[in-house]
Amino acid sequence: GNATSDPTATEPANGTTTSTTEAAGSDGHVFGEDETLIGGSIFTLQYAWFLGAQEGMEKWAEENPEAKVRFQFEDSQQDIQTNISNLENLVAAGAKGIVVFPTDSRAIIPTMVDLHKRNGTQFVVGDYPQQPDDPADAVWNTFVGHDMVALGETAGQVAVDYFESAGKKDPTIVYISVPTSGEVSIDRFEGFSKVVLEAFPDAKIIEEGDTGGGDRNSAQSLMENVLQREPVIDLVAGHNDAEVIGAYNAAVGANRAAEIKFVGIAGDKEVLQYIQDGNESWIGEVLQDPVVLGYTAMDALWKSMAEGEEMPEQYDLPKPEAITPANVADYDWQNWSWLG
Amino acid sequence: MTTATATYAAKSTRFSGGVRAFVNEWMILFLFLALFAICSVTIDRFLELGNLMNIARQISFLSIVALGQFFVILIGHLDLSIGSAIGLQSVLLAGLVANQGLSIWVALLMVMLSSIVLGMVNGLFVIYGKVPSFIATLVTMNVLTGIAFLYSRGLPISGLPSWLNYLGMGYLFSVPVPVYLMVLVTAACYVFTQHTELGRSFYAVGGNADAARLSGINVKFIGMVAFIICSFLATLGSIGLTARTMSGSATLGDAMLFEVMTVVVLGGTSLFGGRGNVLGVVLGAFLIGVISNAMVLIGVNTYFQWIVKGLILITVVLIDVNSKRK
Amino acid sequence: MTTATATYAAKSTRFSGGVRAFVNEWMILFLFLALFAICSVTIDRFLELGNLMNIARQISFLSIVALGQFFVILIGHLDLSIGSAIGLQSVLLAGLVANQGLSIWVALLMVMLSSIVLGMVNGLFVIYGKVPSFIATLVTMNVLTGIAFLYSRGLPISGLPSWLNYLGMGYLFSVPVPVYLMVLVTAACYVFTQHTELGRSFYAVGGNADAARLSGINVKFIGMVAFIICSFLATLGSIGLTARTMSGSATLGDAMLFEVMTVVVLGGTSLFGGRGNVLGVVLGAFLIGVISNAMVLIGVNTYFQWIVKGLILITVVLIDVNSKRK
Amino acid sequence: MSAVAQEVTPQEITTTPLVEIRNARMEFPGVLALDGVSFDLRPGECHALVGENGAGKSTLAKCIIGENTLTSGELFVGGQRVPKHYDVRDSQALGIAVVHQEFQLMEEMTALENIYVGNYSKRGPFIDRRAQRARAAELLTYLGVDIHLDVPVKYLRTAEKQLVQLARALSQEALVIILDELTAVLPENDIENIFRIVELLKRDGKGIIYISHRLDEIFSVCDRYTVLMDGRHIRTGDVTELTKPKLVELIAGRELSQVYPTLNPPDDDVVLQVEGLTSDAFFDVDLEVRRGEVVGIAGLVGAGKSELLLAIFGDYKVKKGTIRVNGEAVSMTSPRKAIQHGLGLIPDERKRLGLNSALDVRKNATLPSMRKFKKWGVFMDDEAELRKSYDTLESLQLRYSNLWQPTTKLSGGNQQKIVIGKWLIADTEIFLMDEPTRGIDVGAKSEIYRLIAALTAEGKSVILVSPEIEELLGLSHRIYVLYEGRIRDSFEGDRLNQSEVMTSLLGAER
Numbered sequence A: 001g002n003a004t005s006d007p008t009a010t011e012p013a014n015g016t017t018t019s020t021t022e023a024a025g026s027d028g029h030v031f032g033e034d035e036t037l038i039g040g041s042i043f044t045l046q047y048a049w050f051l052g053a054q055e056g057m058e059k060w061a062e063e064n065p066e067a068k069v070r071f072q073f074e075d076s077q078q079d080i081q082t083n084i085s086n087l088e089n090l091v092a093a094g095a096k097g098i099v100v101f102p103t104d105s106r107a108i109i110p111t112m113v114d115l116h117k118r119n120g121t122q123f124v125v126g127d128y129p130q131q132p133d134d135p136a137d138a139v140w141n142t143f144v145g146h147d148m149v150a151l152g153e154t155a156g157q158v159a160v161d162y163f164e165s166a167g168k169k170d171p172t173i174v175y176i177s178v179p180t181s182g183e184v185s186i187d188r189f190e191g192f193s194k195v196v197l198e199a200f201p202d203a204k205i206i207e208e209g210d211t212g213g214g215d216r217n218s219a220q221s222l223m224e225n226v227l228q229r230e231p232v233i234d235l236v237a238g239h240n241d242a243e244v245i246g247a248y249n250a251a252v253g254a255n256r257a258a259e260i261k262f263v264g265i266a267g268d269k270e271v272l273q274y275i276q277d278g279n280e281s282w283i284g285e286v287l288q289d290p291v292v293l294g295y296t297a298m299d300a301l302w303k304s305m306a307e308g309e310e311m312p313e314q315y316d317l318p319k320p321e322a323i324t325p326a327n328v329a330d331y332d333w334q335n336w337s338w339l340g
Numbered sequence B, C: 001m002t003t004a005t006a007t008y009a010a011k012s013t014r015f016s017g018g019v020r021a022f023v024n025e026w027m028i029l030f031l032f033l034a035l036f037a038i039c040s041v042t043i044d045r046f047l048e049l050g051n052l053m054n055i056a057r058q059i060s061f062l063s064i065v066a067l068g069q070f071f072v073i074l075i076g077h078l079d080l081s082i083g084s085a086i087g088l089q090s091v092l093l094a095g096l097v098a099n100q101g102l103s104i105w106v107a108l109l110m111v112m113l114s115s116i117v118l119g120m121v122n123g124l125f126v127i128y129g130k131v132p133s134f135i136a137t138l139v140t141m142n143v144l145t146g147i148a149f150l151y152s153r154g155l156p157i158s159g160l161p162s163w164l165n166y167l168g169m170g171y172l173f174s175v176p177v178p179v180y181l182m183v184l185v186t187a188a189c190y191v192f193t194q195h196t197e198l199g200r201s202f203y204a205v206g207g208n209a210d211a212a213r214l215s216g217i218n219v220k221f222i223g224m225v226a227f228i229i230c231s232f233l234a235t236l237g238s239i240g241l242t243a244r245t246m247s248g249s250a251t252l253g254d255a256m257l258f259e260v261m262t263v264v265v266l267g268g269t270s271l272f273g274g275r276g277n278v279l280g281v282v283l284g285a286f287l288i289g290v291i292s293n294a295m296v297l298i299g300v301n302t303y304f305q306w307i308v309k310g311l312i313l314i315t316v317v318l319i320d321v322n323s324k325r326k
Numbered sequence D: 001m002s003a004v005a006q007e008v009t010p011q012e013i014t015t016t017p018l019v020e021i022r023n024a025r026m027e028f029p030g031v032l033a034l035d036g037v038s039f040d041l042r043p044g045e046c047h048a049l050v051g052e053n054g055a056g057k058s059t060l061a062k063c064i065i066g067e068n069t070l071t072s073g074e075l076f077v078g079g080q081r082v083p084k085h086y087d088v089r090d091s092q093a094l095g096i097a098v099v100h101q102e103f104q105l106m107e108e109m110t111a112l113e114n115i116y117v118g119n120y121s122k123r124g125p126f127i128d129r130r131a132q133r134a135r136a137a138e139l140l141t142y143l144g145v146d147i148h149l150d151v152p153v154k155y156l157r158t159a160e161k162q163l164v165q166l167a168r169a170l171s172q173e174a175l176v177i178i179l180d181e182l183t184a185v186l187p188e189n190d191i192e193n194i195f196r197i198v199e200l201l202k203r204d205g206k207g208i209i210y211i212s213h214r215l216d217e218i219f220s221v222c223d224r225y226t227v228l229m230d231g232r233h234i235r236t237g238d239v240t241e242l243t244k245p246k247l248v249e250l251i252a253g254r255e256l257s258q259v260y261p262t263l264n265p266p267d268d269d270v271v272l273q274v275e276g277l278t279s280d281a282f283f284d285v286d287l288e289v290r291r292g293e294v295v296g297i298a299g300l301v302g303a304g305k306s307e308l309l310l311a312i313f314g315d316y317k318v319k320k321g322t323i324r325v326n327g328e329a330v331s332m333t334s335p336r337k338a339i340q341h342g343l344g345l346i347p348d349e350r351k352r353l354g355l356n357s358a359l360d361v362r363k364n365a366t367l368p369s370m371r372k373f374k375k376w377g378v379f380m381d382d383e384a385e386l387r388k389s390y391d392t393l394e395s396l397q398l399r400y401s402n403l404w405q406p407t408t409k410l411s412g413g414n415q416q417k418i419v420i421g422k423w424l425i426a427d428t429e430i431f432l433m434d435e436p437t438r439g440i441d442v443g444a445k446s447e448i449y450r451l452i453a454a455l456t457a458e459g460k461s462v463i464l465v466s467p468e469i470e471e472l473l474g475l476s477h478r479i480y481v482l483y484e485g486r487i488r489d490s491f492e493g494d495r496l497n498q499s500e501v502m503t504s505l506l507g508a509e510r
């Protein structure tokens, strides 16, 4: 995006509320003294995982009452246009800073640039790395997020560990992706296959795209059909837990759950319960903690916005973790409210 | 006089048709059979009993929900809210058991009762409020989604008694339990629409509401009943799907609306009301089920699946539609 | 003679029923104004110029796409494929520039031409193939999604010339550029439907295709034109949205279909064809835009937004529908 | 009131009116449809309800069946005042059946079902189709007609649909039967059949309200008559004390001296020539129309008259044959082409084929001639269009309140005037008229007759299809008889008389 010639940007309609081209604060707003409205633009509330991110942001506010922040969360419903409108409307509502969980790696950039230039809105991007064509367009203060590839890699590692211990040289793997999730799905799959194929070049990885609803039910139907086609399957992984649990349910229905191992991704209580209960089909769940993500993103936003701290281009978060039968006892997962 | 009578009779015979007319009328059946035959011959594991049971099971709840929608479409309306109703009922069912600690039976009863209320709300807006059903049910769709998310926070709710899974995944004499349910609902709907006065009234209302009213049919009552049946069968489907996935999920029905609509229209139901057939709807569901299944068995690339599915569908419909007499 | 002239005046006056008839006819306008007034008074930042421009910009492309759909609905059909067409055209536009290295002008031209082909494909299935538009466009919807994903693998495509962003984000005399586009398209559609022979024919075809044909209207031609306009305006919307996001995305139009349908129906267009109004459609878009905006300005919890939005919508439609003369 | 009614003696039963309306007033928004009408129907009588188009006949009928609610006045059925929320179901329960003027059928449902919908025979909770079919067969025999019962009614011909409506009304075994222009779409031979049935019903003590614009029928079957005009009650009396001119005068409010105008002789040049036209409904039709000529086409139901007109108009698939307009061979592939060549069709089913209910009066009237009202080449010239519509519709004496008003609110006859009007505005040279006077009152009929005469005087030509032989004889220069899709004969000059045409029409050996 490039500069626009909008007079409203330089001549606010009534000097008091609309901000100027300079950084927030110059319109008389004093951070810490006045209440500060912080927007949270959430990718979707369909996935409980993002509730964790929201929770993390709220946790930060609780711990820092002196900041006097008030949150307003808006759901993008995985839609680019909703995401854009929400950002604009949040700024209109007076948000000084926004933590954005974008819907893809590009589409929201021009809007952020525009809002930043005209209203001085401060951004922190969460979860989804942004790739601006022009480095000048990177108007956000920092990126706080996980590496989707790493998530797939960690899942791949769980699979590799299992194949090694089981002594399988040429395992057959079904990976259920969600094509409509675009990059995320591709990244996770690539991370997964890279790790597996490095360790087992002869592994056969069958990618199945769920073109249905991308939920348990559609995954289950898909897997029922795949089971019919594939006489041998050693392991199933997938884009997220809805897909993998759906596949698991299908395997149970076909009486083949015992011969197949499952790796969950992204967090569902049910999987952890299976692992804790010693269900042999489940060999691991790969997780990132969204609460830490949300907390860190908010922290970074505040520091850069109110305290003028320089931020690195990217905040590194802890690597994704693999919860396995061996270490499940170490986790207090029952109390993670964001776990689906 | 006699000549005139004779002409009537003679002219009318052209409509009475014989085999040809039957084939044309039921083209969708023959297209389904053709597709089935092709799949049987060309795809290895297609004809295995297990696979056929797979297909049947996969479309069971879809059919049930579609049959509900069928009634609403038959009277010339639409119910867009079924998808979110399925989600809401699913989290309600699971939530009442897991969070409120109610017995599953009480939960089931409450969910069914609430489905009737839901249907009535839609009916009130559309039939009494005269709001176009598209808008009215779009609104309830959004409101129900809101409630479902408020209640569940978007989290899947587990904790259902494990026997419930039998409803969704169990077998009885090597036939999946959902298939029995589907057969039962289909038979009931068939008899209802073909052989009872109330059932026929849906056709009358959809065909010509004014004429129906002038024939002494309580058009508003029929309208309400249609929305209630729709909501009820959606809830039945929701219960089944919840039992199948063993968790309450607010998004369980998200993909359902379009599938349901496809099935209903594919089965020859007119979106303008008055024309359609219970068996056609179920056939439509089978057709969709077979295509999806075959696609995976052959191993068609995911992206191509969209395209291939589309091309098969349009071919089927083109033949079906153009075989019908004008 | 003088009396005859007097009667002519009386019989040719549009709203001979006085103010009352006018208000009833344009209830949606007054409801919009009422909502607008309420928002202005109760919500702090609502009436700021910047915010109003926000709203106008947010609904610009929605209106344009909705106006396209309006024509299809006006003749009693539906185009479900617009959402995926928007996605496909978006990746095509960006892809032709970024991957194929074509000039943006050539890419724009190709995308526009392809939109006409697309509209013709839909038209061929529906108008000549007699496939119900619901099914036909559902199929193209899936096929287009498949192609868009095949082409882009679901990845956003960047590399558009930066000036393009002006189309989606720029300002001219403190009014966003998309708003000019919307006004232009609306004015063109208005004049077209109200004051040209071709435009008026859409109403005739939608109201009664048989009667239209027997009055010399080329019903099939009108049908094709409707689908082409729809596809073309969807593509215009897609170009605008792509310019706004500066990247080609296959999922760009995913949420569009329902919004577009809501807007069109909210604006008083009958899904059965023959009735509706260009200005109503744009009003519908404004209504939706104001509600969404107000919701965020007030800071309504996201879950509640679904519910509150729904309740406002149903109230508006209830009043609107029931104020109309029978 | 009810107490009295419960203690009626047998004599009183026969004298209590089956239906009685006192001082009825009924308003539609902006229209006073009934204004102080009183009416009663006695057992065993056939009571004619007559009046101009829009006089309020159908409205009165609809009030009796509870479809419309009286604004004021009283309605008694069987001597009892009807309850407050009297509706269609109540009237059915009270034994009132009706054949509506506009078809009220479910097009997708079979004839059988249309007869019984809302009133099925049942065995337990289920519909007893066998019993129903048996009853329907009996009914049809009683009616003396044969209709294929298992065909969706959309496949039936207009006359057959009407008979289905009649069968439906009779199946209810009602005490009161309202026939609202039943015969408008029936051929003459069926009408005699209707008379027979009416007589049978009268003998059973039932009451019939007979609404018709064909005045001869009234003298054939009706006992009393009531005339309405502009919603007002003009007169009720015995038919025996009436003559046809007197009745016409009561209806039209003026004397109509001569029903059929005298036509100028046609020119010699042939404007339309059809040769060997063949389709699946008619075969090898040769026909010619000269400038200023009215050519009648007579034929039984199903003879293919409508199809022939449609084919000439480019809307029915022909297998072979040529059509020449002004000597030039034209391939009539669409109505659009036909219109360009100066043809205009007034179809038999005006609701389905003639009018667009979503459009207003003006837009309906100018539908085929929009291109005539252009400003700057592209835009519609609203003013000219309104003006022209106004002038034309006024010249047809259309009763309407506003050019922007939807056509659905107009009475049937007035709707037909709009259909005629649109071809006048389109400057049509050759009018194809398929039963143009169907459902039109005497006054309007004679206006249309005069219009036809005026058109031919201007050098325009008309092909006229009518089920009424008398009308054809009175208006045509020449008559073709179509029999089972073939032109069997043509009559002009001396041979143009009722008996010759009838003989040919009914298919008796020549």
Ligand SMILES: Nc1ncnc2c1ncn2[C@@H]1O[C@H](COP(=O)(O)OP(=O)(O)OP(=O)(O)O)[C@@H](O)[C@H]1O
Pocket: D028, D029, D031, D032, D033, D051, D052, D053, D054, D055, D056, D057, D058, D059, D060, D101, D409, D410, D411, D412, D413, D414, D439, D441
């Ligand atoms: N639903 C309606 N809304 C408004 N006005 C109506 C309606 N129905 C009828 N009218 C008006 O009421 C008057 C009486 O109409 P009605 O149909 O009773 O006439 P009619 O005597 O049956 O005429 P016809 O011989 O043409 O059938 C007319 O002026 C007509 O325009």
Ligand SMILES: Nc1ncnc2c1ncn2[C@@H]1O[C@H](COP(=O)(O)OP(=O)(O)OP(=O)(O)O)[C@@H](O)[C@H]1O
Pocket: B011, B012, D154, D155, D156, D157, D158, D159, D187, D280, D281, D299, D300, D301, D302, D303, D304, D305, D306, D307, D348, D467
């Ligand atoms: N809906 C229909 N579909 C197919 N064929 C039809 C249909 N209606 C009539 N026909 C056929 O067309 C021919 C002519 O029928 P139609 O009743 O229109 O004749 P008509 O001479 O115009 O009679 P009418 O006196 O009703 O105008 C007959 O052979 C009849 O079987």
Ligand SMILES: [Mg+2]
Pocket: D057, D058, D059, D101, D180, D411, D412
């Ligand atoms: Mg009438």
Ligand SMILES: [Mg+2]
Pocket: D305, D306, D307, D348, D434
């Ligand atoms: Mg005819």
